[in-house]
Amino acid sequence: MEEYVINILKGSVLTLEVALGSLLVAIVLGLLGATAKLSPSRPLQFLAGVYSTVIRGIPDLVLMLLIFYGGQILLNKFLEALGNDSYVEINPFAAGVLTIGFIYGAYMTETFRGAIMAIPKGQMEAGYAFGMSRLRVFFHITVPQMIRLALPSFTNNWLVLIKSTALVSILGLPDMTMLAKQASAAGRGITPLAPMLFILFCGLIYLVFTTVSLMILKRLDRKYSMGVRRGEF
Numbered sequence: 001m002e003e004y005v006i007n008i009l010k011g012s013v014l015t016l017e018v019a020l021g022s023l024l025v026a027i028v029l030g031l032l033g034a035t036a037k038l039s040p041s042r043p044l045q046f047l048a049g050v051y052s053t054v055i056r057g058i059p060d061l062v063l064m065l066l067i068f069y070g071g072q073i074l075l076n077k078f079l080e081a082l083g084n085d086s087y088v089e090i091n092p093f094a095a096g097v098l099t100i101g102f103i104y105g106a107y108m109t110e111t112f113r114g115a116i117m118a119i120p121k122g123q124m125e126a127g128y129a130f131g132m133s134r135l136r137v138f139f140h141i142t143v144p145q146m147i148r149l150a151l152p153s154f155t156n157n158w159l160v161l162i163k164s165t166a167l168v169s170i171l172g173l174p175d176m177t178m179l180a181k182q183a184s185a186a187g188r189g190i191t192p193l194a195p196m197l198f199i200l201f202c203g204l205i206y207l208v209f210t211t212v213s214l215m216i217l218k219r220l221d222r223k224y225s226m227g228v229r230r231g232e233f
Helices: 004-037 042-057 060-081 092-117 119-127 134-171 176-190 194-224
Strands: none
Touching: 004 042, 004 092, 004 134, 004 176, 004 194, 042 092, 060 092, 060 134, 092 134, 119 134, 119 194, 134 176, 176 194
């Protein structure tokens, strides 16, 4: 039993790595998507709108299977057309991170767009009037306020993203969900309660991740709300 518990704990480290890597991808895509939706360019607005609408409307599992297996097939077909006969397999870790990040980038797009739109335009205009560049206005005026306004929605997205990492087990990645399932199957001979115990242990680790995340994000909310409000979410 102890060996299975240790394996699940090791898998939890991989789960956390997938979650953090996916979050980074989602933040980058969210910022790009929000910028595109707020830009004066119609084509950029259209592309960002299609991205956020389509991705948020399809289940995560379907998208993961489509992107991983479909992407792998398209990549090999493309290489075959170029004369490369060797079959290329996508790394499951990279596929999991990029797929989850791509999915939640659509949610982050709306989170960041709403936060930026809530900032009075006069503040940015005042920055330009003082001779500040667009980059300085963005990082010194827009970003600090955007963080405060985006944190509640960002927190919800992050909590759902963490739980979605359980889906990477279908890609063959040995995260804690896959290891818990394997331990459940192997532990039946030890005790009939093994399947329930190992899955409960996996769920407890996810609960620890989300609880710690809430504590950290609430501290950030208090920090960025100083002098404005005492936010709770």
